[in-house]
Amino acid sequence: xxxxxxxxxxxxxxxxxxxxxxxxxxxxxxxxxxxxxxxxxxxxxxxxxxxxxxxxxxxxxxxxxxxxxxxxxxxxxxxxxxxxxxxxxxxxxxxxxxxxxxxxxxxxxxxxxxxxxxxxxxxxxxxxxxxxxxxxxxxxxxxxxxxxxxxxxxxxxxxxxxxxxxxxxxxxxxxxxxxxxxxxxxxxxxxxxxxxxxxxxxxxxxxxxxxxxxxxxxxxxxxxxxxxxxxxxxxxxxxxxxxxxxxxxxxxxxxxxxxxxxxxxxxxxxxxxxxxxxxxxxxxxxxxxxxxxxxxxxxxxxxxxxxxxxxxxxxxxxxxxxx
Numbered sequence: 357x358x359x360x361x362x363x364x365x366x367x368x369x370x371x372x373x374x375x376x377x378x379x380x381x382x383x384x385x386x387x388x389x390x391x392x393x394x395x396x397x398x399x400x401x402x403x404x405x406x407x408x409x410x411x412x413x414x415x416x417x418x419x420x421x422x423x424x425x426x427x428x429x430x431x432x433x434x435x436x437x438x439x440x441x442x443x444x445x446x447x448x449x450x451x452x453x454x455x456x457x458x459x460x461x462x463x464x465x466x467x468x469x470x471x472x473x474x475x476x477x478x479x480x481x482x483x484x485x486x487x488x489x490x491x492x493x494x495x496x497x498x499x500x501x502x503x504x505x506x507x508x509x510x511x512x513x514x515x516x517x518x519x520x521x522x523x524x525x526x527x528x529x530x531x532x533x534x535x536x537x538x539x540x541x542x543x544x545x546x547x548x549x550x551x552x553x554x555x556x557x558x559x560x561x562x563x564x565x566x567x568x569x570x571x572x573x574x575x576x577x578x579x580x581x582x583x584x585x586x587x588x589x590x591x592x593x594x595x596x597x598x599x600x601x602x603x604x605x606x607x608x609x610x611x612x613x614x615x616x617x618x619x620x621x622x623x624x625x626x627x628x629x630x631x632x633x634x635x636x637x638x639x640x641x642x643x644x645x646x647x648x649x650x651x652x653x654x655x656x657x658x659x660x661x662x663x664x665x666x667x668x669x670x671x672x673x674x675x676x677x678x679x
Contacts, residue, residue: 481635
């Protein structure tokens with residue numbers, strides 16, 4: 357049984373990590389979050405120590421280490437801008453690290469962590485769960501088998517996950533802390549596309565605002581037009597009528613990536629791989645980090661015939677613009 361600690365216990369993704377720790381037969385010994393709305397811990401590890409102050413959490417972990425028990429893994433579900441510091445804390449605490457996406461916000465942070473990792477006997481692992489989806493594995497095999505033909509596939513990605521005004525008041529609405537739309541909600545999809553179709557040849561960004569982004573990617577084996585949004589007004593009309601707030605569509609040539617199922621246990625499968633020594637490492641996460649950083653700082657290109665159709669939608673004002 358491995359001993360885990362977790363940072364960011366009140367976030368929505370934290371439960372997936374708690375479940376993965378439980379599903380793999382391990383123990384959560386300590387958790388930390390400045391917010392104390394963490395009753396979900398009772399469903400998994402009611403005996404876990406809990407802290408709202410990092411200093412006390414740090415002291416607890418240090419005492420455990422001095423006593424010869426320590427922790428084997430630190431799971432990080434904290435806000436994006438804190439990942440770098442929390443990864444460093446995990447390594448200093450003599451633990452392997454498991455970090456949610458994005459691993460860090462900037463490529464140079466990832467490079468520095470890779471250098472630091474060499475100083476320790478512990479590894480940094482990133483959750484890239486879409487690579488473990490059964491449908492994605494099948495597509496990977498198909499694409500690899502026909503790569504010798506040199507054919508470039510047309511791909512379209514649409515991901516809309518509507519968020520209320522709370523989003524802009526939270527760290528997620530602050531680009532310096534979240535990395536913006538492409539980083540916060542898009543990095544898993546960009547990682548999947550890079551994994552399937554190879555390196556970036558050209559990166560064109562047509563729209564980049566507080567609530568949406570759109571562009572055209574030319575990869576080694578695919579031309580991708582993509583659209584990401586957190587604005588409910590960009591949802592298809594039929595979803596607006598049913599009050600659904602999430603729309604996902606990924607078309608890969610004539611293949612449709614099926615989002616309807618297969619996501620339930622991906623964090624557990626990620627943990628199984630990590631504990632077995634086969635986790636995704638910093639080098640695996642870096643290409644997508646580089647891409648979203650480029651998107652965040654790109655000079656916008658005019659919308660063209662190759663752009664995503666939804667890139668032409670009227671832009672909206674920031675909800676707090678007049679406050």
